[in-house]
Amino acid sequence: MPSLPKTPPPLAPLLGAHMSISGGPAKALERGHSVGCTAVQIFVKNNMQWFAKDFATAELEAFANSSYRPAIVFGHTSYLINLCATDPVTFERSRAALKAELERADQLGLPFLVLHPGAHMGAGIDTGLARIVESLDFVLASLPKGRCKVALEATAGQGSTIGSKFAELAVIIDRCRYPKRLSVCLDTSHLFAAGYDISTPKKFWNVFAQFEKEVGSTRLAAWHLNDSKAALGSRVDRHEHIGKGKIGLAPFREIMRSEQFSQIPKVLETPKGEDLAEDRVNLGVLRSLL
Ligand code: ZN
Ligand code: FE
Ligand code: FE
Numbered sequence: 001m002p003s004l005p006k007t008p009p010p011l012a013p014l015l016g017a018h019m020s021i022s023g024g025p026a027k028a029l030e031r032g033h034s035v036g037c038t039a040v041q042i043f044v045k046n047n048m049q050w051f052a053k054d055f056a057t058a059e060l061e062a063f064a065n066s067s068y069r070p071a072i073v074f075g076h077t078s079y080l081i082n083l084c085a086t087d088p089v090t091f092e093r094s095r096a097a098l099k100a101e102l103e104r105a106d107q108l109g110l111p112f113l114v115l116h117p118g119a120h121m122g123a124g125i126d127t128g129l130a131r132i133v134e135s136l137d138f139v140l141a142s143l144p145k146g147r148c149k150v151a152l153e154a155t156a157g158q159g160s161t162i163g164s165k166f167a168e169l170a171v172i173i174d175r176c177r178y179p180k181r182l183s184v185c186l187d188t189s190h191l192f193a194a195g196y197d198i199s200t201p202k203k204f205w206n207v208f209a210q211f212e213k214e215v216g217s218t219r220l221a222a223w224h225l226n227d228s229k230a231a232l233g234s235r236v237d238r239h240e241h242i243g244k245g246k247i248g249l250a251p252f253r254e255i256m257r258s259e260q261f262s263q264i265p266k267v268l269e270t271p272k273g274e275d276l277a278e279d280r281v282n283l284g285v286l287r288s289l290l
Contacts, residue, residue: 013256014039014071015286017268017279021045025055025108026062033068035279039265040073041222044104044113047078050097055107063108072265074222075105075113075148084118084131084162091131094118098139098150105148112149112221114185117163117172128162133175140178151185151221156193156230156237164194164235166214173219184215187224187269188251189240195233198251205254223255223266225286241270241278242285253289 016037019028025042032040045052081098085091098115105113118135120128136150152172157164163172173182191198191207198204211217227245230236243249255261266286272278 013287013290014263014265015256015267015283016040016070016265017270017272017276017283018042018076024059024062026059026066026068029063029066029068029070029073031276032070035276035283037267037283038071039267040070041076041114041265041267041269042073042110043078044075044101044108044110045078047076048080050078050080050093051100052104055104060107073108073110074151074265075101075108075110077101077113077115079116081115082118082121083115083135084120084123084128086121086123091135095135095139098135099142102139102143102146102148102150106146110148112151112183114151114153114222114224116155116161117152117169119160120162121160125162125168128160129168129171129175132162132172136172136182137177140176140181146181149181149183149221151183153185153187153224154190154194156187156190157195157235158193158237164190166211170214173215182219183221184219185222185224186211186220187226188247188255189224189226189228189230189245190237192228192232192247193230193234193236193238195235197232199232199246199248200250201254204251217260220264223261223264224269225252225255225266226269227252239270242268242282249285249289252286256286256289 016039018041019031021028028042081094118132155161155163196207226239229238229240
């Protein structure tokens, strides 16, 4: 039989949104499917609580056997976690919570969990970075068989948050004893608010070249696609609907069209109601850029 001609892989933009797990993690996949997601991000538990009761076997089975499975599902850690908290109670809880969330992520088979590196709370960036590295080493050492990676998210730089500069993410990865278990998530709104101007194609690719140089594009695990209500360099984290904020459509067009990102999941974290109407609109805008 003649072999089939080699055709290029279909353009699979791995595009989707963050979805609520209310009603169980399988529900998130159903929600994602209903708006056409090929990539879905979830919290592995209620994101405003430190700890959760274990997944029921039925919940895990429903998730694993869902017929609404997108090409990729990954997780985002709770916003409460601060791996360089100065308050000892919060610090200990943060480490325990990250460990527990990584275990839950492994139960769901998620490849990585996005994590905000931390906020130094006045202790200074160097102290904060050192504590984050120590915490990651501690947590990852406690899970020798853990498969889920940690994707450090570049932040907007609000308050004392660490990770608004590529160099800070690079320091964490370089100093951590488990660099193979670390990757990075880039959020367009955070980049812009942190002062990385991505508002034209040329500026976007300059910023990405800087990321390539300081961190390395092979570390990129995911894009968060959000426009920004806040101005360039404002260090304010306010997500806006795609094309309705201060960034404009240029970087979204580049990210959607570039072959380089075709296998990198891209998810929205924009405001929405329960009927997901806003997701439909935002995903439509993004697809129209292809
Ligand atoms: Zn985040
Ligand atoms: Fe984000
Ligand atoms: Fe954000």
